[in-house]
Amino acid sequence: MYQNRLFIKNIIQGSDTVYLIVGLGNPGKEYEHTRHNFGFIVIDQFAEKYQVSFQKKKFDGVYTSFFIGEEQVILLKPQRYMNLSGSVVKQFVDYFKIPLSHVLIVHDDLDLPFGHYRLRKNGSSGGHNGLKDIEKYLGTREYNRLKLGISKRQDMDTKDYVLGKFSKEELDQIHQMMDELLSILSDFVVMDMDRLMSRYNHKNCLKKEEL
Numbered sequence: 001m002y003q004n005r006l007f008i009k010n011i012i013q014g015s016d017t018v019y020l021i022v023g024l025g026n027p028g029k030e031y032e033h034t035r036h037n038f039g040f041i042v043i044d045q046f047a048e049k050y051q052v053s054f055q056k057k058k059f060d061g062v063y064t065s066f067f068i069g070e071e072q073v074i075l076l077k078p079q080r081y082m083n084l085s086g087s088v089v090k091q092f093v094d095y096f097k098i099p100l101s102h103v104l105i106v107h108d109d110l111d112l113p114f115g116h117y118r119l120r121k122n123g124s125s126g127g128h129n130g131l132k133d134i135e136k137y138l139g140t141r142e143y144n145r146l147k148l149g150i151s152k153r154q155d156m157d158t159k160d161y162v163l164g165k166f167s168k169e170e171l172d173q174i175h176q177m178m179d180e181l182l183s184i185l186s187d188f189v190v191m192d193m194d195r196l197m198s199r200y201n202h203k204n205c206l207k208k209e210e211l
Contacts, residue, residue: 018072019189020098021046022089024107024130026163027079033171035150036162038108040077042148045178046185047075059091071189074098086133093138104188105134105145108162112149115173117181119197120145144193146184 023043024036031037047053047064054062054077063076074096078088093103111126112118122142125131135141153161166174184200191199 017070018074018096018098019102019104020074020076020089020092020096021104021185021188022076022078022085022092022106024082024085024105025077026081027077031163033165034163035108035166036082038148038150038174039106041174042106042146042178042181042185043075043077046182049182059088059095061088061092063092068186068189073189083129083133085130086135086137089134090137100138100140100143101193103143104185105131105143106185107131107145107147108150109147110150110152110158110162112147112151114149114151114170115177116149117177117184117200118147118149119184119193119201120147121193121197144188146181148181 021043023039023041025031025040026034026037033041044054050066050068052064052066052075054064054075056063056065060080061076061078063074065072065074067073074092076088076092078085080088089103089105092098093100107128107130109118109126109128121144123145124141125135131145134143150162156164180200184196187196187199
């Protein structure tokens with residue numbers, strides 16, 4: 001309890017050691033385990049790894065806070081639906097005075113095959129409504145993201161596809177890759193983005209025999 005109070009005091013004052021990791025998704029039980037909620041799925045598992053829960057609320061987001069070593073971490077799940085995520089992220093960045101180099105957005109990506117991931121320091125939204133809104137509010141494309149592949153379906157409407165639920169087989173595959181994804185989030189807090197990309201982007205996916 002004392003550590004959490006100290007954490008809030010430090011981030012209000014502004015600290016170069018505060019990190020913000022944001023999982024994107026839609027709130028509500030009807031959206032659980034949907035492709036568009038891949039970011040929520042990963043961020044929930046990361047919170048579980050560090051034995052914290054999303055009990056705090058601020059700026060239309062639920063969040064939690066803890067330490068990795070000496071580094072302070074905020075995990076955030078915006079609650080204004082995917083295409084309105086930007087204002088929530090912007091308010092957290094401004095209120096806690098977090099440099100954009102310390103912000104990581106975790107989100108689904110149609111252009112990557114399922115089971116693949118990619119770390120990026122910048123780039124376009126690729127048509128992702130959550131990223132579009134974040135770019136709008138931050139006023140830049142220069143922010144870090146962890147892209148989680150969900151593949152594309154040419155025979156389905158994109159909205160129906162991303163709001164569709166992962167199959168049991170897909171959830172099992174996500175479970176297989178979760179340890180590596182959580183390692184990426186932990187390492188984001190202790191190494192710069194260039195080193196992080198160099199360490200993980202050459203892996204990029206599960207081994208074929210695991211898929």
